[in-house]
Amino acid sequence: MPDYQAPLRDLRFVMDEMLDYPTHYAGLPGGEEATPDVVGAILEEGARFAREELLPLNQSGDLEGCLLEGGEVKTPKGFKEAYHRYVEGGWPGLAADPEQGGQGLPPSLAMVLSEMICATNLAWGMYPGLSHGAADALRHHGTEAQKDTYLTKLVEGVWTGTMCLTEPHCGTDLGLIKTRAVPNDDDSYTISGTKIFISAGDHDLAENIVHLVLAKLPDAPAGSKGISLFVVPKFMPDADGNPGERNGVSCGSLEHKMGIHGNATCVMNFDGAQGFLVGKPHKGLACMFTMMNAARIGVGIQGLGLTEASFQNALAYARERLQMRALSGAKAEDKPADPIIVHPDVRRMLLTQKAFAEGGRMLVLYTAQMVDLVERSDDADRREQAETLLGLLTPIVKAFLTEVGFEATNEGVQVFGGHGFIQEWGMEQLVRDARITRLYEGTTGIQALDLLGRKVLMSQGETLKVFTKEIHKFCQAEEGNPAMAEFVRPLAKLNTEWGELTMSVGMKAMNEREEVGAASVDYLMYAGYVTLAYLFACAVKHAQAALEAGTDDAAFYRAKINTARFYYERLLPRTRAHAQMVQAGGESLMTLSPDDFGRGFEI
Structure with a gap:
């Protein structure tokens, strides 16, 4: 089974020395709680949780996958228990507002934890990961009633969230969606349509799932200008805010995928489901971008985590695997052959992985500071500059780190040689899991158009x-x-x-x-x-x-x-x-x- 040790020494170098996170945190409203001791404790406990709770479930979850039985999705063995321990530890609300059940720490700390989770069990990490985006969208665009009903539950992790965008006939071109929302006599809408590729669309980890769904009203303008956003719970909350009657939303099937088998990628059917408008009519795409921008950075972190995991295991193998002698003469004379780490081409592959892991970490943590400033700074000028930089860096984080992440995981297989192609070593799973990161939340081509076309030109x-x-x-x-x-x-x-x-x-x-x-x-x-x-x-x-x-x-x-x-x-x-x-x-x-x-x- 692959191993993993959180790169705490490198994290401390980038955070404490290079980017001066202690001063950064001290200058943020509410950041004074993020003292070096507190940050250190969080990193160490996060590293322990990732290695001890999530890593042992990664290969077994990949082999077992998710099952759809009686209209309900069951996650792989151990996933549910690990999620409950995650919730008990208070991890979902690490960076959320205390008034909504969170701990109020800077968002960047949650991003550091995300790298560790992605490195040890990407499929599992997608379940809580999507909830952060749903919570952000409701926090920024939801009504007070919607926040009271859904936000605290999402922050605490008792409920999870999804984003339902894509449909069978359209991918990125959301202006083509056919899902419809018809207003009812009260403040609700009847939602009908089918969404595909919905990560964590259904599962057994939490007691309720909050879907954020793009749909069109009867009077919607054509194209993307006619899209509205709706919150559609799996179970309608009762008078006490607990899951009540089942809503008209169900998982029609599970996708059979190349990787991330432990995460349920669902076809979701909305059959007259009851939903509630989030934000203004026909302005749903702007609301959804609150989720999508956070998700794009999150996917870049997935590429980073998989790069680090592949590098660590390739390095361990290269130190032990004996094959041939160094061209300059034997390096391990007491052994029948030299460890392959002495060979220049193996070093090239390992250093490529190492450089992309360390460089990617610096990029994520630099970008994370911009996220902190945009979300928390009370200095309007600093916030505006950070927002500009964040807009520029987000497509680079998402696309570049996933492109080189896929390269790095492939190099990991290559270091192992034929053994890398064999399932038991776990290296081929990292390649399969990494492949989706170049696709979802906007392909590399979409990110590139956003960078060059929208952000720059x-x-x-x-x-x-x-x-x-x-x-x-x-x-x-x-x-x-x-x-x-x-x-x-x-x-x-x-x-x-x-x-x-x-x-x-x-x-x-x-x-x-x-x-x-x-x-x-x-x-x-x-x-x-x-x-x-x-x-x-x-x-x-x-x-x-x-x-x-x-x-x-x-x-x-x-x-x-x-x-x-x-x-x-x-x-x-x-x-x-x-x-x-x-x-x-x-x-x-x-x-x-x-x-x-x-x-x-x-x-």
């Missing part, structure tokens, strides 16, 4: 400038530091080029809109590599400072610098290919007619 580059100016100031400050030259010089050059590429695409798009779609994915990947380069350079600066000051943990800091050097020499050059493809334009993509795609195999 629609703001005429102003959103991007907020971030590139930060990188520029860092490079200026370190320009005269010889120890930083190997990192700062290429970073400064890439930072300038990022702006030039943006302007180039923008100019082409003025004449041909398809240029944005043609460039978008390569543009996003370029942005991801440059963003990680900036964060690695920041990490090097702090690692060098620690070494110069004298430290008992010199090996950790040297490893951090060497990992950054590997990233700059072996992974960052990928920006050259992405930049070239961005500049290539869309002509070669758009010239071939749809009929001509099949030339060569027709009869």
Whole structure:
């Protein structure tokens, strides 16, 4: 069975030294409770829960999967008990408002816990994970009555939540949805329609499930401007707020999937179900984006967690597996062969995993600070800047970390060789689980269009400038530091080029809109590599400072610098290919007619 140890040392470096989380928390309203001692205790207990409670259920849950019996979904053995312990520990409400049953700690702490959960049991973690988004949507857009009825239950974890968007005939294009909501004589609506791919749509972990459903009213305008949002509980709350009569919502079937078998991915049927409008009529998409943006960051964290899990197990295997001798001569002369970690190509794969795990963690924790500021800061200027950065970084977190996460888990299988292809080692499960992260909550292509089209070009580059100016100031400050030259010089050059590429695409798009779609994915990947380069350079600066000051943990800091050097020499050059493809334009993509795609195999 795969093992996992939460990377607490690396977390402490990024949080305490690199990003100065203690000062960050002290400056947040309510953040004074997040003292270093409290944060340390939460991280250690979260690490224990993930390793001892969730990890043992990961492979068994994958093999057993979920069952639909008598119209009810049953989760794998042990999932329900683990969820009850999760609720008893107060984990669901870690960052929620105390008035709603939460502990009031900063959202970033919950995001750190999420990495540990995703690394040990992604399928299980999706059940409580979706509830946070449902709670956020109700908190921001629900009526007081809706908050009183549903919010505390969601925060406490007694009830769980879902987001019901996709339908059989439409995926991302939600303007095509057919689910209907007809107003009743009271304040309720009758909801009818079918939703597919609904994660945690039905299960036996909690006593009730709160569905947030997109539907159209009878007078809805065409397209996405006619979408409304409704809260539709599985069981209607009674006068005391407890689950009462069964509502007209049921799981029609379970999807048979490539991965995340322990999570119920449901076809949900709404057959005259009673629902209640959330927010204003025809403004449901804006309300749902409150959930979707949080979920997109959450999916990026899934990519990070799976990267870390694969890396740890590949590293352990590479240290023990004996095969061949090093080309420079035997390294383990007392053994019949050397451990494979001595071989350069195995080191390349391991360092790729390590760099993406450590770089991804820095990106998530940097983004998490923006989430804290947007949610909690009482400084309007800081909140506005954080919101701008968060808008820019969210599609990068979601798409880049899942793309490289899938690469990293595949490298994990490769390190194991043939054993990686065998089920018992657990490495192939990580690949299968990672594959969905590039798809749900908006594919990589959708995230890329959001980044380049909406966030960058629609703001005429102003959103991007907020971030590139930060990188520029860092490079200026370190320009005269010889120890930083190997990192700062290429970073400064890439930072300038990022702006030039943006302007180039923008100019082409003025004449041909398809240029944005043609460039978008390569543009996003370029942005991801440059963003990680900036964060690695920041990490090097702090690692060098620690070494110069004298430290008992010199090996950790040297490893951090060497990992950054590997990233700059072996992974960052990928920006050259992405930049070239961005500049290539869309002509070669758009010239071939749809009929001509099949030339060569027709009869």
